[in-house]
Every structure is written in structure tokens, then in C-alpha cells.
Amino acid sequence: MIRIGNASGFYGDRFAAVREMLTGGPLDVLTGDYLAELTMLILGRDRMKDPARGYARTFLRQLEETLGEAVDRGVKIVTNAGGLNPAGLADRVRELADRLGLDVAVAHVEGDDLLPRAAELGLGRPLTANAYLGAFGIAECLRAGADIVVTGRVTDASLVVGPAAARFGWARDDFDELAGAVAAGHVIECGAQATGGNYAFFTEHDVAAPGFPIAEVHADGSSVITKHEGTGGAVTVGTVTAQLLYEIGGARYLGPDVTARFDALTLADDGPDRVRISGARGEPPPPRLKVCLNRLGGYRNAVTFVLTGLDIEAKAALVRDQMERALKDRPPARIRWTLARTDRPDAATEQEASALLHCEVKDADAAVVGRAFSGAAVELALASYPGFHVTAPPSDASPYGVYEAAFVDASEVPHVAVLPDGTRVDIPPAPVTREPSDEPEPPLPEPPPSGQPTRRVPLGALFGARSGDKGGDANLGVWARSDDAWRWLAHTLTVAKLRSLLPETADLPVRRHVLPNLRALNFVIEGLLGEGVAAQARFDPQAKALGEWLRARHVDVPVGLLA
Structure with missing residues (x-):
């Protein structure tokens, strides 16, 4: 097992979380996710003012208070705080370690920044252009003895997949194992959202000060999501389900190293504040990498x-x-x-x-x-x-x-691990790829009996939801907490029903994806957010509360489910 914690879900998350995670209990690796589509724009404007910037400066201030603690405890740190300038942040970390008198091996991963080649690659003239790299550059740095690995734009889950791949020696075609680590990484990447933060049924738990999450990843790719003992919040099948549904599309979760089948995942209680994720299945990744473009x-x-x-x-x-x-x-x-x-x-x-x-x-x-x-x-x-x-x-x-998403052939994107001794190692793209394809919707459960007496109640009386943004599209996941409720949900909450409950979506393309193992539906609403969060095209520009609006709408529900 490798025990991987997370101390940041976005640029601006709880400052004290790095110290809390290092001192709260045992860890092997501590990760920090500082990047989002909007953050890349902010860092791009920073870089325009000063080419030496372009990284998340908060991380350096956090590290100044905690680097000695990490060294004493033998905890490695992996972060994407490098943003648009991972080499620059790696240099600042070395300077900090020297000033503190600490012997720390620092490495970084680069190659994601495609801005100098944007025109050549047909990306126009953006302010930022960054491809989503995978986990194997991180793994190379850790295998070379790095204590701290700084990256630019990698996929959020790669911060977990990289350390796990380094620990267990996974090969590029160990797709099931990689897919399991992607699921674990996706759950903990947004920090306290996995431990009761922003949770639909928050009144059932004490979530005033939720702790940050930990993924105990095993060699077969299965994992247990938990948190340090004594910290606030809760880790339940519900909180993990909510985070698995956050900002995804269909059953296939595409990444640079593997396509993870989220419809194969199984969640199970593993004790207080422990949820086991198993059954992961992986497929070859797509041949193209997603590129995050921001322009003014x-x-x-x-x-x-x-x-x-x-x-x-x-x-x-x-x-x-x-x-x-x-x-x-x-x-x-x-x-x-x-x-x-x-x-x-x-x-x-x-x-x-x-x-x-x-x-x-x-x-x-x-x-x-x-x-x-x-x-x-x-x-x-x-x-x-x-x-x-x-x-x-x-x-x-x-x-x-x-914001705009583009796609570039993986062979066009350099992926370079710069090891602690300065050696540069090229990380080749995935050797086996597969074009993504849609599969028929999985069979639905048996419909509930007809003619049952009903009562008009808010949808959220029974069902949880979590929503978010993917560029100009909104993602809205809805899940049931019992098999009977799932039968009703699967047959009732159709695209047409969603449009009637959320009139803003009536004229937009809406796709529904069924995830029976999670007793969940995921809706992708195209164009609801216009040109993305930075354009502020909507009252709720990141669709964070879209799910709560849906839960507040009234529907006729069988009385038996309410009991």
C-alpha cells in the first residue's frame, strides 16, 4: 500500500492544510492540486507582468512553514503548483531548502506548455496553451530519488497515479491498475469535497471543518479513501460517490495514460471514514491529448x-x-x-x-x-x-x-522529466491507444410498479447531486441511496424531465449517462456556461449550485420511497 494524501484542491484552498496533513498522521506522499482552467488564465496574466512568475506562489509560502516537517517524516511532495513555470518553481524550492539548511532532492516535469508552438499546432494565438500530461514523468522523477516533484499542467489524477506507478512498478499497459489509481486520484483531487465538503446531505454529518482526504492505493489499483483520525468531516459511500461524479462525462473517463471505466467501479464501506474502491477496468488512452487554451x-x-x-x-x-x-x-x-x-x-x-x-x-x-x-x-x-x-x-x-479545449496528437507534445541531478528524460506517449467510442446505454433496472400513491416533495429529499463545469459545459451527477430509489430515478429522470425541471437547459444539447454500479446518472449540458468560467456568462458561472437547484425542484415521488 502507498498512502497518498491531498492538501489542496484549488489555488486558494485552506493554507494550513499542508501542515495539518503532515502532522495529522502517517503519509507516504502529499499532493497538492493548484490548477484549474481559470487558474491557468490567472497565471498567464501573472506571466505577462513578469516572465519569472507563472506558478502558484502560495505553495512556496506553505512549504516554508512545513518543509522541515516533510523531511523529518520522510513524506514526498508532488504538486502541479508549477503552473506555467515548473522549472522556475523548482528553482525557488531549491533556494528555500538551501536557506532552511535542508537536503532536499527536487525534480520537475515539463513539456505541457505549447504556447511557443501554438500557431504551428493550429491553436491560434492564445494567452496560454497547455496540454494535459500523464503520470509517468512524475513516476520517473520519484524513481530517481526526488523528494519533491513539481509539474505544470498534468491531469489532476496524475498526482496520485504517478507515485503509485513508481511504488508498484506499473507498466504502460497495466490499464486496470492505472484506472484504479485514476479513480482514487479523481476522488481526492478536490480536497475536502471527498470528506463532506459541498456534500448534498451535509446535515447528516459534522462538516464545519472537514479534514483532507487520503487514498490508500494498493498494487492491484484498488484503494481505500479515508482521512486522518480525529479530523472533521466524513468519508462515506455518499461523499465518495459525489466526488466520482464531479466534472465527468460518460462512463469512460479519458486520460493521457488510460481510459478508466467508471461504470465498473464498486464502492463498499470499509469501516468508519473508510470507503473501498475496487473493480476498476482500464482501456488504452485516446491518441490525442486535451489542451487547455485561454485567451483574452x-x-x-x-x-x-x-x-x-x-x-x-x-x-x-x-x-x-x-x-x-x-x-x-x-x-x-x-x-x-x-x-x-x-x-x-x-x-x-x-x-x-x-x-x-x-x-x-x-x-x-x-x-x-x-x-x-x-x-x-x-x-x-x-x-x-x-x-x-x-x-x-x-x-x-x-x-x-x-476558455477553449483543443486536442493535439500525443506525439506532438514533449513530456520531459527533469531529474534531481538535472538529467532530462523524455517520456514517450502511450504506446497503445484507442479512439474513444460510445457504447450503448447499459440496461436499466426493472421499472418500479405503476399506480403507486405519490407525494410531491423536493427531489433532494431522496437524491444527492453534485455539479460543476468543463469549459462551457456543465456536468450534473445525481445518485440514489437505495436500490428502490435507483429504479425510480433511472426511469424518471430522463433528459426531457431534466429540461422541464431546469428550464435554462431546455434549448441546449443534453446527454445522459447511466452508471448503475454507482446508482447514478450523469448529465452533460452543453453550452450552459457560454465561454467558460472566466467569461462569467451565467449567474453561477461554474455550475457549482446547479445540482442543488435540481434537488430543490418538486416532483411526485412514490410514498413508499419516502418511508
């Missing part, structure tokens, strides 16, 4: 008008007409109005009597959505609807980013 999309601005009391719709129509008149000589390329009816009749407080009218504008010209837009809003202060005020003064225009 233009400039945006926004203002939120507060509408209080009577005639809400008329007040909204008036201010909209006034703003559009003021901007008619040079209207923004995009203007979006959203009225949130948060008001209620005969309200006891002014806030409860108020609705919010949000206006967002975007344009390639900063002046159009800067002074012109803000000035138009401010000039209405004494000349619009009764009770006119805004939640905050309009600001100047700010740049926004656009």
Missing part, C-alpha cells in the same frame, strides 16, 4: 439595480429602456439583463421586499463598457424608478478570459 475575450462590466416594493416588472422595464437609450450611439457588443425576483409581498424587512436587476455588458473596447456604461447607470440616480439604488457603484471595465 475583451472587457466586461456590470451593475445591479435594486427594485423595491410594488411594480417590480414595470420598474425593471423602465431602467432597462433608460440604459439602452443612453447606450444607443455605441451599444456594447453583448448586453444581458437578469431579473431575480427575490422580493416577497407584505415583507417584514426592506431587503425581503426587494428584487435584483442585473445588467452585464461585454465589448472589445474597454471604453464602451467602462466610463460610458458606468456613467449611464450613475446618471439615472435621480431620474428613474422610485427607490432607485444599486448594490455597488459601477466600476471601470475589467478584462475577461475565454
Whole structure:
């Protein structure tokens, strides 16, 4: 067994988690995931200001407090905090170790940054262009004796797969073992989301201060998800199911080293705060690597008008007409109005009597959505609807980013392990690949008996959900906690039913994937998030609460299930 913990699920996660994980109990490896699509844009803008930057600086500050602890305990550290400059961060780590008087072997993995070759590869002129590398560069560094491995853009699960492959000597075609480690890595990559954070049934557990997760990975690829004894939160079949469904597509989870079959996974209770994942099946990976592209999309601005009391719709129509008149000589390329009816009749407080009218504008010209837009809003202060005020003064225009996924043949992407002694080792692409293909939907369970008495309740009374973003698409996983509830869910929550419950999805392509072993459905809603989180195209730009909206919708459920 190799015991791999995680202390960061995103750039900005709990600062103290690195120390908590190192001192809370035994570990072999501590990982940290700092990268997301939006983070790459942030680091890209950092690099524009200073070419020596482009990495997650928080990691260095965390390491300054904890590097001695890691050395004393023999815990290796693997992180993607290198971002756009893994070599630069590796150098800073060496400098830190020297300053602290610690003997630490530092290695890094590079090759993912395709920006210098973007035009040659047909990727246009983005701000960042990074391919998702796999785990075998990390494994090479660890086999060479590295204590700390810094990477750029690798798949999140690779931070776990690499140490496991190094420990157990897995070959490139040990697909089942690799797939099992991918599942474990996918569960712990987002930190406390595996231990009760953001969990649909959070009222059933004490999740005020959840600990961070650990994957005990075995030589056959099976694993046990757990956490340090005495830490908060909970590890249950439910919390692990929720995280397995997070930001996936169908049953096949594609990666640079293996295609993991999530429909083959089996979860089982293994004791308090322990869940075993077994049954993993793997297939050859696809021949192309995914590339994360970020570009600057233009400039945006926004203002939120507060509408209080009577005639809400008329007040909204008036201010909209006034703003559009003021901007008619040079209207923004995009203007979006959203009225949130948060008001209620005969309200006891002014806030409860108020609705919010949000206006967002975007344009390639900063002046159009800067002074012109803000000035138009401010000039209405004494000349619009009764009770006119805004939640905050309009600001100047700010740049926004656009995310796009591209695919490049793996043979076009260098993957280099730079060992502690400076030796550079080329990691070849997967020797065997397979084009991804869709399989027929697995057979559904027997439908529940017809004619049962029903009661109208929120869907979340019975079912959990977790949602998230993949570029401009939203992912929404829904799971049942009993076989009878699964039978009802599988036959009831169709694409048509989802569209009726979530009207925002009505005109969008929606794909449903069935995962019987997890008693779960996963929906991919294409285009719901526009051009991705950085473009801020929606009230909830990363679809984090989409699942909770679905759980709050009322449906007719057999009374027997509620019992």
C-alpha cells in the first residue's frame, strides 16, 4: 500500500492544510492540486507582468512553514503548483531548502506548455496553451530519488497515479491498475469535497471543518479513501460517490495514460471514514491529448439595480429602456439583463421586499463598457424608478478570459522529466491507444410498479447531486441511496424531465449517462456556461449550485420511497 494524501484542491484552498496533513498522521506522499482552467488564465496574466512568475506562489509560502516537517517524516511532495513555470518553481524550492539548511532532492516535469508552438499546432494565438500530461514523468522523477516533484499542467489524477506507478512498478499497459489509481486520484483531487465538503446531505454529518482526504492505493489499483483520525468531516459511500461524479462525462473517463471505466467501479464501506474502491477496468488512452487554451475575450462590466416594493416588472422595464437609450450611439457588443425576483409581498424587512436587476455588458473596447456604461447607470440616480439604488457603484471595465479545449496528437507534445541531478528524460506517449467510442446505454433496472400513491416533495429529499463545469459545459451527477430509489430515478429522470425541471437547459444539447454500479446518472449540458468560467456568462458561472437547484425542484415521488 502507498498512502497518498491531498492538501489542496484549488489555488486558494485552506493554507494550513499542508501542515495539518503532515502532522495529522502517517503519509507516504502529499499532493497538492493548484490548477484549474481559470487558474491557468490567472497565471498567464501573472506571466505577462513578469516572465519569472507563472506558478502558484502560495505553495512556496506553505512549504516554508512545513518543509522541515516533510523531511523529518520522510513524506514526498508532488504538486502541479508549477503552473506555467515548473522549472522556475523548482528553482525557488531549491533556494528555500538551501536557506532552511535542508537536503532536499527536487525534480520537475515539463513539456505541457505549447504556447511557443501554438500557431504551428493550429491553436491560434492564445494567452496560454497547455496540454494535459500523464503520470509517468512524475513516476520517473520519484524513481530517481526526488523528494519533491513539481509539474505544470498534468491531469489532476496524475498526482496520485504517478507515485503509485513508481511504488508498484506499473507498466504502460497495466490499464486496470492505472484506472484504479485514476479513480482514487479523481476522488481526492478536490480536497475536502471527498470528506463532506459541498456534500448534498451535509446535515447528516459534522462538516464545519472537514479534514483532507487520503487514498490508500494498493498494487492491484484498488484503494481505500479515508482521512486522518480525529479530523472533521466524513468519508462515506455518499461523499465518495459525489466526488466520482464531479466534472465527468460518460462512463469512460479519458486520460493521457488510460481510459478508466467508471461504470465498473464498486464502492463498499470499509469501516468508519473508510470507503473501498475496487473493480476498476482500464482501456488504452485516446491518441490525442486535451489542451487547455485561454485567451483574452475583451472587457466586461456590470451593475445591479435594486427594485423595491410594488411594480417590480414595470420598474425593471423602465431602467432597462433608460440604459439602452443612453447606450444607443455605441451599444456594447453583448448586453444581458437578469431579473431575480427575490422580493416577497407584505415583507417584514426592506431587503425581503426587494428584487435584483442585473445588467452585464461585454465589448472589445474597454471604453464602451467602462466610463460610458458606468456613467449611464450613475446618471439615472435621480431620474428613474422610485427607490432607485444599486448594490455597488459601477466600476471601470475589467478584462475577461475565454476558455477553449483543443486536442493535439500525443506525439506532438514533449513530456520531459527533469531529474534531481538535472538529467532530462523524455517520456514517450502511450504506446497503445484507442479512439474513444460510445457504447450503448447499459440496461436499466426493472421499472418500479405503476399506480403507486405519490407525494410531491423536493427531489433532494431522496437524491444527492453534485455539479460543476468543463469549459462551457456543465456536468450534473445525481445518485440514489437505495436500490428502490435507483429504479425510480433511472426511469424518471430522463433528459426531457431534466429540461422541464431546469428550464435554462431546455434549448441546449443534453446527454445522459447511466452508471448503475454507482446508482447514478450523469448529465452533460452543453453550452450552459457560454465561454467558460472566466467569461462569467451565467449567474453561477461554474455550475457549482446547479445540482442543488435540481434537488430543490418538486416532483411526485412514490410514498413508499419516502418511508
